[in-house]
Amino acid sequence: MEEFASETDSDYTSYWRDWFVSSRGNEYFCEIDEEYLTDRFNLTGLNTEVHYYQHALDLVNDVFDLDCDDEMREAIEKSARHLYGLVHARYIVTTRGLAKMLDKYKKADFGKCPRVICDSHPLLPMGQSDIPHQKAVKMYCAKCEDIYNPKATRHATIDGAYFGSSFHNILFQVYPALIPEKSRARHMPRVFGFKVHVAAALARWQDGVRVEQQRGLREAGVENAAFLEDEGEVADEEDGFGQGGEQGGEDSREGGCRGRWGHGGGEGVKNVHES
Amino acid sequence: MSVTSSQSPESWISSFCSLIGHEYFAEVSEDFIEDDFNLTGLQSQVPMYKDALEMILDVEPSETGSSAISDEEEEEEDDGLLGEEQDEPGRRRTSHETRRHMRAGSDASVIESSAELLYGLIHARFITSRPGIQQMLEKYELGHFGHCPRVFCSGVKVLPVGRTDTPGQETVKLFCPGCLDVYTPPNSRFQAVDGAFFGTTFGCLFFMTFPDLDLSPRSLRHRTAEEDSSAITAQQNNSDTVVTASRSSSLTLPSAPGMPPTAQIYPTRKEEPIILPEQPATINGMATSNVAPGLGKGKIYEPRIYGFRVSERAKGGPRMRWLRSKPLDINEIDESRIWHAKYGGDPDGDPVAPVDETAGEGNGDGDGDGGGEDAVMASVTGQSQSQQTEGISVPAGQGQGQQGAAAATTVAGRRKAPMRRSKGRGRMGEGLDGGGVGGG
Numbered sequence: 001m002e003e004f005a006s007e008t009d010s011d012y013t014s015y016w017r018d019w020f021v022s023s024r025g026n027e028y029f030c031e032i033d034e035e036y037l038t039d040r041f042n043l044t045g046l047n048t049e050v051h052y053y054q055h056a057l058d059l060v061n062d063v064f065d066l067d068c069d070d071e072m073r074e075a076i077e078k079s080a081r082h083l084y085g086l087v088h089a090r091y092i093v094t095t096r097g098l099a100k101m102l103d104k105y106k107k108a109d110f111g112k113c114p115r116v117i118c119d120s121h122p123l124l125p126m127g128q129s130d131i132p133h134q135k136a137v138k139m140y141c142a143k144c145e146d147i148y149n150p151k152a153t154r155h156a157t158i159d160g161a162y163f164g165s166s167f168h169n170i171l172f173q174v175y176p177a178l179i180p181e182k183s184r185a186r187h188m189p190r191v192f193g194f195k196v197h198v199a200a201a202l203a204r205w206q207d208g209v210r211v212e213q214q215r216g217l218r219e220a221g222v223e224n225a226a227f228l229e230d231e232g233e234v235a236d237e238e239d240g241f242g243q244g245g246e247q248g249g250e251d252s253r254e255g256g257c258r259g260r261w262g263h264g265g266g267e268g269v270k271n272v273h274e275s
Numbered sequence: 276m277s278v279t280s281s282q283s284p285e286s287w288i289s290s291f292c293s294l295i296g297h298e299y300f301a302e303v304s305e306d307f308i309e310d311d312f313n314l315t316g317l318q319s320q321v322p323m324y325k326d327a328l329e330m331i332l333d334v335e336p337s338e339t340g341s342s343a344i345s346d347e348e349e350e351e352e353d354d355g356l357l358g359e360e361q362d363e364p365g366r367r368r369t370s371h372e373t374r375r376h377m378r379a380g381s382d383a384s385v386i387e388s389s390a391e392l393l394y395g396l397i398h399a400r401f402i403t404s405r406p407g408i409q410q411m412l413e414k415y416e417l418g419h420f421g422h423c424p425r426v427f428c429s430g431v432k433v434l435p436v437g438r439t440d441t442p443g444q445e446t447v448k449l450f451c452p453g454c455l456d457v458y459t460p461p462n463s464r465f466q467a468v469d470g471a472f473f474g475t476t477f478g479c480l481f482f483m484t485f486p487d488l489d490l491s492p493r494s495l496r497h498r499t500a501e502e503d504s505s506a507i508t509a510q511q512n513n514s515d516t517v518v519t520a521s522r523s524s525s526l527t528l529p530s531a532p533g534m535p536p537t538a539q540i541y542p543t544r545k546e547e548p549i550i551l552p553e554q555p556a557t558i559n560g561m562a563t564s565n566v567a568p569g570l571g572k573g574k575i576y577e578p579r580i581y582g583f584r585v586s587e588r589a590k591g592g593p594r595m596r597w598l599r600s601k602p603l604d605i606n607e608i609d610e611s612r613i614w615h616a617k618y619g620g621d622p623d624g625d626p627v628a629p630v631d632e633t634a635g636e637g638n639g640d641g642d643g644d645g646g647g648e649d650a651v652m653a654s655v656t657g658q659s660q661s662q663q664t665e666g667i668s669v670p671a672g673q674g675q676g677q678q679g680a681a682a683a684t685t686v687a688g689r690r691k692a693p694m695r696r697s698k699g700r701g702r703m704g705e706g707l708d709g710g711g712v713g714g715g
Contacts, residue, residue, distance in 0.1 A: 015692050020397060042309055048315070048710075064451070072625075074695075089312050106676055114424045114457060114458040114461065115456060115457070116438065116448050116456075116457045116459055117456070117457075120459075128426075138426050140576075142600060144574060144595050145578070145593055145594065145595040145596070145598075146425060146426075146427075146576050146598075146599060147422040147425075147426045147427075147576050148425055148426060149424050149425075149426060151424070151461045161631050163580075165579055166579065166580045168578075169578045169579065169580045169585055172591035173580070173589070173590075173591055176590045176591055179590065179591050181595075182595055183592045186456075186598065187438075187455065187457045189450070189451075189455060189476050189478055189479040190476065190479065191476050191479045191483070192476050193475075193481050196479045196483070197558075197559045197610075198558050198559050198561045198566055198608070199455050200556075200609040201609075201610050202455070202566065202601060202608050204610075205585065205601075205602055205607060205608050206597045206598065206600055209596070209598070209600050210597035211595040213587070213596070213597060214395075216587075217587065217588065220588055222588050222590075226303075227594075229308075231310070
C-alpha cells in the first residue's frame with residue numbers, strides 16, 4: 001500500500017484502473033469499462049457510501065487534478081479503491097462484465113478448488129454479503145457448489161461485497177453450458193482398508209438424500225439432473241438405509257459380512273433362539 | 276520420542292523433518308526403526324534398502340555386511356581410480372562390481388532418495404503406532420497441518436493423509452474431520468510429498484484414537500470472523516467515519532431486504548423449536564458432537580441471486596447439497612440401533628435395550644411392565660394374536676419366528692454375528708464398517 005501512494009504521488013496518474021487491476025493482490029478484479037464508470041446511473045447511491053466521492057471518482061477516471069497534501073491524497077485513494085470495488089460488484093453482472101470475468105474464470109485466474117474430488121475445478125470469487133465491511137471474499141466452486149477461503153492471504157482481505165453474492169450464480173444462469181457435470185464421487189475414510197462406520201453411515205444417508213432429490217427432479221421433469229458416474233469412490237454400492245430399499249441394502253451388507261465371517265452365521269442364529 | 280536424545284543434534288531424521296515441505300512429518304523414533312518387525316516387507320519396496328536404512332539411522336555405511344562386501348571394500352581403490360568414464364565395454368564386470376560401481380557413482384542421490392522413500396514408508400506405519408499418533412496429536416494441536424479451506428467448516432484443523440498406500444501415486448492431502456472430505460494443501464511445496472508417507476489409515480484412526488478432541492470450531496470462528504472484518508476495515512477504513520446502517524441499506528437498495536450475511540440468516544429463519552429425540556452420546560465410539568461438525572443444516576452453501584434462493588429445479592440449481600448434509604437427528608445414522616429397533620435384539624449386546632425398554636422405564640416399575648407389554652403386543656398383533664400377558668420376551672421371539680419364517684431370524688442371526696465379533700475385537704472392530712469388505 002505504501003508503494004501505491006508513492007507511485008501515484010508522481011506525475012504518473014493516467015490509467016488508474018489499469019494500474020489497479022494489474023497490481024498484486026487485485027488479481028480477482030477485472031477492468032471496468034470507462035463508459036460504465038462515467039454513466040451516473042450505474043453509480044446510484046454510491047456517493048453516500050464512499051467518502052470524497054467526487055475526488056475518488058475523478059481518480060478512478062484519471063481526471064484527478066486536486067492539489068492536496070499526502071494525507072488527503074491517501075484518503076482519497078482508499079476511497080477510490082473502495083469505490084472501484086463497489087462499482088465492480090455491479091459491473092460484473094452486466095453482459096460485458098460477465099464476459100470479462102468468464103475469461104478470467106476459464107484461465108483459472110481465481111484459483112482452483114482445493115477439494116481433491118473436484119479435480120482442480122476453477123473457482124469464482126463471491127461475497128457472502130452485498131454490504132461492504134462484512135465478510136471477506138470467498139471462492140465458489142461450481143462443481144461441489146461450496147465456498148472456500150482464498151488460498152493466499154493477500155486475497156483474504158478483499159471485501160466480499162466487491163463481488164457480491166449473486167454474480168457467480170448469474171454467470172451460470174447466463175452461460176448454462178458452463179455448468180460442470182456434478183460428480184457422485186466422494187472421499188471415503190478408511191482404516192486398514194475398512195470403511196469407518198460413522199462416516200460410511202453418513203455417506204449412505206447422504207446418498208439417500210441425493211436419490212430423493214434426483215427422484216424429485218425427475219418427477220418435476222427437470223433435465224440435467226443426472227450425476228457423472230465417474231472415477232473415485234461412489235458410496236452407492238451398498239445403497240442402504242433411508243431409501244426405501246432397506247431390504248436390498250441389508251442383503252448386500254450382510255453379503256459383505258458373510259464373505260468375511262462366513263462361519264459366524266450359525267452361531268448367531270443359535271444365539272437368537274437362546275434369548 | 277525425541278530422536279535427538281542419543282544422537283548428535285542434527286540426525287538425518289531431524290534434518291529430513293526440518294526440510295521445507297516436510298513440515299507434516301513426525302520424527303520417527305529410532306527405537307521404532309530398529310525394531311525389525313516394524314520394517315516387515317519394506318525391503319522389497321525400497322531399492323538399496325540396507326544403505327537407506329543405515330543413512331536414516333546415521334550408522335556409518337559399510338561393515339556389518341558379508342564377506343562379499345568386504346571384498347568390495349578392497350576393490351574400492353581400483354574403482355575410485357577408474358572412475359565412471361573408464362567403464363569401457365571391453366572391461367567385463369561381475370555383477371558385484373557393477374553394483375559396487377553404481378553405489379560409488381551415485382551414492383548420494385540414489386541412497387538419499389531411497390532413504391526418503393524408506394523413511395516415508397516407516398513414517399506411515401509409525402504414525403499409526405501409539406507414540407507416533409501421540410506425536411502427531413501434538414503437531415495437530417499446534418495447528419501444524421493447517422485448517423480446512425471450506426468456509427462452513429470455520430477453520431477446523433486438518434490432518435495430512437494419503438489417498439493411497441502405494442508410494443508414487445498421489446501427493447499428500449489434507450483430511451478435514453468437519454466435512455469428512457480431503458483437500459489439496461494450499462502450499463505448493465507439499466506437492467512434492469508422497470501421500471503414501473501418511474497413508475489412508477492415519478486420518479480416521481487419529482480421530483478414533485482421540486475421540487475427545489474438541490472439533491467444534493466455535494472458538495476459532497469468532498477469531499476468524501473478527502480477522503475478516505478487521506482486515507477489511509483496516510484496508511478500507513475511510514478515515515475514521517463509520518458507515519451507518521441507513522447508508523449501507525441505501526447502497527444496496529434493490530437487494531437490501533434479503534441480504535444479511537448468510538451466517539446471520541440461519542438463526543432467524545430457524546423454525547423453532549424442533550424437538551429432537553435424545554441424541555446418543557456416541558455412535559460406534561465416536562462422540563456425536565464430533566461426527567462431521569461442519570456439515571448439516573446451516574452449514575450448506577445456499578446459492579442466491581439478489582437475495583432469492585436459486586431453485587433446485589433451475590438448470591443451474593443446487594445439486595450438491597447432499598454432499599454437505601447431515602441429519603438433524605443423529606439417530607438416523609445410528610444404523611445398528613435402527614436395525615435392532617426394527618428386528619429386535621440388542622445392539623452389540625448392550626444392556627440398553629432399544630426403544631420399548633426406554634419408553635417403559637419412564638413410567639416407573641409397575642407401569643413399566645405394562646408399557647413393555649404394549650409395545651411388544653403392538654409389534655406382534657399383526658400375526659400372532661394368541662400370545663397374551665406374561666412371559667413377554669419368549670412369545671415375542673416365537674411370534675417373530677413364525678411371522679418372518681426363517682428369513683427374519685436368519686437375517687437377525689447373521690446380523691448378530693458380526694456384532695458379536697466386533698465385540699471380541701475390541702474398540703477397533705467396532706469402528707469398522709462391515710460393509711467395507713463387500714465394497715473393497
